[in-house]
Amino acid sequence: MEELKDEEFNDWCPGCGDFGILRSEDVAIKELGLDPNKMVIVSGIGCSGKAPHFVAEKISGVHTLHGRSIAFATGVKLANPDLEVIVEAGDGDTFGIGVGHFVSAGRRNIDMTIMVHDNGVYGLTKGQASPTLKRGEQTKSLPKPNINDPINPIMLALASGYTFVARAFAYDVKQTTELIKAAIKHKGLAFIDILQPCPTYNDINTNEWYRQRVYNIDIDASVKTEEDVQKKMDAAIDLSRQTDKIPIGIFYQNELVPTYEARIKENIPNYPAINPANQKIEGNGVSITSVDSFMKALTI
Amino acid sequence: MQLSWLIGGAQGLGVDTSANIFGDAVAKSGYYLYGSREYYSNIKGRHSYFTVMIGDKTMNSISENVNILATFDSETVFQHFYQAKDFIIYNKGLETTQIEMVRSMEPEIIMESESMLEKAGLGTTLIDAVNYAQKKGAKPIAIDYVGELDKIINALKISPPIAERAKNIIAISATYALLGLDKKHMLDAVQSRFSKNETFLKLNLMAVDAGFKYASSFYNLKDIDANKAVKRIQADGNTLSAIGKVAGGLRFQSYYPITPASDESTYIEANQILNLNGSQDKGGVVVLQTEDELAAINAAIGAALTGARAATATSGPGFSLMSEGISWAGMNEVPVLISYYMRGAPATGLPTRSGQADLKFALNVGHGEFPRIVIASGSHKEIFGDASWALNLAEKYQTPTIHIMEKTLANAYSILNVNDLNIDSVKIDRGKLETNLEDYKRFKMSDDGISPRAFLGQARMFYTGDEHNAYGHIDESVTNRTDMYKKRLVKLDTADKEIPQEMRLRQFGDQNSETVLLTWGSPSGVIEDTMEDMKKEGISVLAIQVKMFSPYPKELMQKLLAGKKRVIAIENNYNAQGADVLTEKTGIMPTNYILKLNGRPIMREEFIEAMKAIMQKGEKTVILNGGA
Incomplete structure (x- = not known):
């Protein structure tokens, strides 16, 4: 019998936008020179969820539940802040079943990256409308035109407090790579909405459709002082509302907001150096945690 | 020696705090306590109460009859008057309050209380409820809370709302005085609770004095020095x-x-x-x-x-x-x-x-x-x-x-x-850990089903909710599925072999008894605490409290239950779910049931009555409904 090998056959459809994202991600990680052993990709359910099994870099992968990748990633990152954590989730994952986690993550500003594979459909369940498909559109497998309005992921991220908000187009590998690098380097929670054609089920938002509409953002989205916040936020919101053309690039970046790790440090002074994952808890099979102070406070 | 004590009042008015201070003072005297808390899903205004058992050894249950009932509002009197055995402390200023005026009481409770009072030939004011308790042998102690608070307000020149909560301290101090224990412990308990606020401290120390004026030692309890020497916590x-x-x-x-x-x-x-x-x-x-x-x-x-x-x-x-x-x-x-x-x-x-x-x-x-x-x-x-x-x-x-x-x-x-x-x-066992992190396989096959763990950041590894191979990659092949399925479930067999069955249950009482009381969780407390009382009724039992339901201590249960005439399941649910697990694992069915569904803990008196109904009158199932 052939020995089992640590590699997976990539079963995405030919022409899938996921390939562009995967390629960009691999290049970005390589170019950043990050230690693969200290990296974790946490994914959700759907085609995007398989990404950690397919990356070429020797990174650990945690393929979680539908909608819950951000919650899992939150636990991984806070328990071991030495890890570089990337969340890869779909648009249904993030803006449908898991939207509560997406919004709540914005309130925390944990230093990690969320990449959303946004194709407007639920591919693995045969093409139902996702939360980003526009009202009135009828992609290939919809029995009727979509009667729900779409979520605006960029505006939702801005409203939720994300400190790095960007949009990419999966087939612009060069720019997507740069955006992933910037997102990983960003100190705080970074979000990239990656527009991605689904050649099998989304016959409206095709590669050609996107190519005719995308253009590069040419504003400086980076907040330098507290006074910048209002102005840069307004500019980002204006850009996010554009529908005729699709701006790609960084909409907003603000590193002045303290990370969640810094906020925990306010309460636990030796965090993140001493963290839940690297603490010694026993010696010779016996707990080394002293509960004397607890007992003292409760003593009669 | 055991005494029971109950204090009640509107949620948000310091009932918990006062029960804790009382407990602290009694505990400082060397006694053991078990205090049970009941409250509504509400922030302020609904009835909450604390039942505290006082004894010379540890306890894990409460009795329905209370030696001392401490109240300062009207609802506590109307909800608990029938429980008072020795003393009922009440607010003199509320004597004429009609039960219908207490809007926070649910109609069923009003009806039940009214019916009890009417059967005793009484009206439905607060003093009628106090009289009910008196007829049953409890001594009423009327406290002039308003007058006492006025004195404190004038002495300390503080506003009435600040003084309001001192009512509780007056009530608990009067009851503490009945116990006959050293006043110093009560003063110490108040001191440690309010040490951060000088006004509160003075106010409450004065309240202790005020409370002590209303009562003197009845129970003549003495400090238990041997217990005081032991390091104890609440x-x-x-x-x-x-x-x-x-x-x-x-x-x-x-x-x-x-x-x-x-x-x-x-x-x-x-x-x-x-x-x-x-x-x-x-x-x-x-x-x-x-x-x-x-x-x-x-x-x-x-x-x-x-x-x-x-x-x-x-x-x-x-x-x-x-x-x-x-x-x-x-x-x-x-x-x-x-x-x-x-x-x-x-x-x-x-x-x-x-x-x-x-x-x-x-x-x-x-x-x-x-x-x-x-x-x-x-x-x-x-x-x-x-x-x-x-x-x-x-x-x-x-x-x-x-x-x-x-x-x-x-x-x-x-x-x-x-x-x-x-x-x-406190033992720490981290289980199997992998030291060779080269080509790490998180889900490597093993006879006991357990693969050595490594942690994210130590080696490359994969997790997925899909069926997976040893690396953690998705794998739906038939052989892999069967192997992995078995691997996961074999771990429970491993646990079953390794965890001693004796640790998975606790048994107490008479090993030779033909009657087994089968329970789990908190009802084990009431069983243990009534063993002696049951004996007085001629009831001798073996009690088995199941502590681990998965993996279940199947063989030990079979052994312990072999040849027993009667198995009585005691649980706070309708289907006796814990006993159902026994049946599922061993085929053994309970013969009788004592069940309680109303959300309140099983109390000693109702439990003994239920046992008598089963053992002496042949009842199959008793549904308990005690509590307020």
Whole structure:
């Protein structure tokens, strides 16, 4: 019998936008020179969820539940802040079943990256409308035109407090790579909405459709002082509302907001150096945690 | 020696605080206590009360009759007058209050109280209720709260609303005086509670004096010096679970607020910086309040993958939301602990009352088959020990572990001997860990089903909720599926072989008795505390409290129950779920049932009556309904 090998056959459809994202991600990680052993990709359910099994870099992968990748990633990152954590989730994952986690993550500003594979459909369940498909559109497998309005992921991220908000187009590998690098380097929670054609089920938002509409953002989205916040936020919101053309690039970046790790440090002074994952808890099979102070406070 | 004491009042007016101060003072005198708390799902205004048992040894249950009933409002009198045995302390200014005027009482309670009063030929004012108690032998003590407070207000020149809460202290001081214990302990208890605020301290010390004027020693209790010499603590179930977990190496706890579980998490957060034996460094527990229980369980699972001991704490509604995450943890062999505080269900149910109706849910939570360890604690002492045990089992068998407690124990407090908790020898067993991290296979096949763990950041590894191969990559091939399926479930057989069955249950009473009382969780307390009283009624029993439902101590149960004539299941649910598990595993059925569904703990008197009905009158099932 052939020995089992640590590699997976990539079963995405030919022409899938996921390939562009995967390629960009691999290049970005390589170019950043990050230690693969200290990296974790946490994914959700759907085609995007398989990404950690397919990356070429020797990174650990945690393929979680539908909608819950951000919650899992939150636990991984806070328990071991030495890890570089990337969340890869779909648009249904993030803006449908898991939207509560997406919004709540914005309130925390944990230093990690969320990449959303946004194709407007639920591919693995045969093409139902996702939360980003526009009202009135009828992609290939919809029995009727979509009667729900779409979520605006960029505006939702801005409203939720994300400190790095960007949009990419999966087939612009060069720019997507740069955006992933910037997102990983960003100190705080970074979000990239990656527009991605689904050649099998989304016959409206095709590669050609996107190519005719995308253009590069040419504003400086980076907040330098507290006074910048209002102005840069307004500019980002204006850009996010554009529908005729699709701006790609960084909409907003603000590193002045303290990370969640810094906020925990306010309460636990030796965090993140001493963290839940690297603490010694026993010696010779016996707990080394002293509960004397607890007992003292409760003593009669 | 045992006495029972009850104080009640509107929620938000310091009933808990006063019960704690009273308890503190009595405990300082060397006594043991068990204090049970009842309250509505409400912030201010609804009736709450504390029943406190006072004894010379530890206890785990309450009686319905109370020697001393301490009140300062009218609702407490109307809800509890029939329970008063020796004394009823009441507010003189409320004597003419009509029961109908107490708007916060539910109509059924008003009707029941009215009917009791009418049957006794009494009217329905507060003094009628006091007279009812008097007829039954209780001595009324009327306290002029308004007059006493006025004196304090004038002396301290403070505003009436500030003085209002001193009523409680007057009430508890009068009752404390009845006990005959040293006033110094009461003054000390007040001192330590209010030391941070000079005005409050003065106010409450004056209230102690005011209370003492109304009563003098009746019970003539003396300090128990031998007990005073022992290091003892006063703690509730939430706190003991929290400390047990932290002592057991917990370093990450995520939670979403829910009664009666959240107090555990907030206690950990308040004490999150840890001292370590033999080290100058400090440890720290990250406590994360999440947006919902889905995030709470999944964040805990994520943390566990990094090697941190991780847990969450919740109650029924939250546990329902966690079920998908628990299934993922089962599939991915993640050691995650869920501290499950059961309350009245289904749905929102009785959010502040107790229940045992989720046992089978805990045993079957999550889609698909995967092993889980399920432990149920029956006392405060057990909660402390079981919390760290649960963390060890989770890591040893790499599977979700559920530690069941009930609201009854979560919110009740006990006086415990610190020595009984074995705090200096809390064992930590991290299970199999991988040292060779080259070409690491997280789910490597092994005979016992357990693959050595490595943590994220140590080696490359994969986790997926899909069926997976040894590396953790998706693999749906038929052979792999069968092998992996078996591998996961074999772990439960391994656990079953390794965990001594004697540790999975507790037995007490008469080994030779033909009658077995079969229970789990908090009802074990009432059984233990009534063993002597039952003997006086000619009832001698063997009690078996099941502590672990998965893996179930099947062979030991078969052995213990062989040849027994009668098996009486005692539980706080309709179907006797714990006994159902016995039947499922052994084919043995209970012969009788004592069940209680109303969310209140089983009380001693009703339990003994039920036992008599079964043993002497041949009743098959008794449904209890005691409590207020």
